Amino acid sequence: MANDTDSSCIFCRILRGEIPSKKVYEDEYVYAFEDIDPKAPTHVLVIPKKHFAGLKEAQAEDAEAIGRCHLAAAEIARRRNIEHGYRTVLNVGPGAGQSVFHLHVHLLGGRSLSWPPG
Numbered sequence: 306m307a308n309d310t311d312s313s314c315i316f317c318r319i320l321r322g323e324i325p326s327k328k329v330y331e332d333e334y335v336y337a338f339e340d341i342d343p344k345a346p347t348h349v350l351v352i353p354k355k356h357f358a359g360l361k362e363a364q365a366e367d368a369e370a371i372g373r374c375h376l377a378a379a380e381i382a383r384r385r386n387i388e389h390g391y392r393t394v395l396n397v398g399p400g401a402g403q404s405v406f407h408l409h410v411h412l413l414g415g416r417s418l419s420w421p422p423g
């Protein structure tokens with residue numbers, strides 16, 4: 306499954322099954338699982354199976370993986386019946402709260418979400 310992984314990356318270790326996770330969705334491109342520290346009734350992380358650190362490190366060849374993460378988030382939101390309002394978030398860089406350097410889309414929903422975010 307995960308060919309393009311990084312040995313020390315925690316999300317690559319989840320992809321390889323070395324760290325347990327609560328799987329929500331999987332396809333050829335992405336894997337989605339419950340966030341360990343949920344900030345909303347639905348808080349799912351969607352990650353590409355290929356390792357890259359984040360949005361600012363992404364290359365043109367990563368465009369499909371990034372798009373697939375968002376499409377998977379939309380599918381999960383449909384399945385969970387939270388389409389009235391949900392949010393997909395990419396924290397980019399430590400100043401925005403990124404703590405794991407494997408690109409991940411947060412899918413947050415199931416409660417009202419204020420704007421602007423903090």
Ligand code: DGP
Pocket residue numbers: 315324326327338339340341342350395396402403404405406
């Ligand atoms: P960010 O701060 O945007 O880099 O988000 C990282 C998220 O990853 C954060 O919400 C907590 C979650 N997380 C970190 N380690 C683990 C883990 O081992 N398992 C799971 N399920 N989530 C994790």
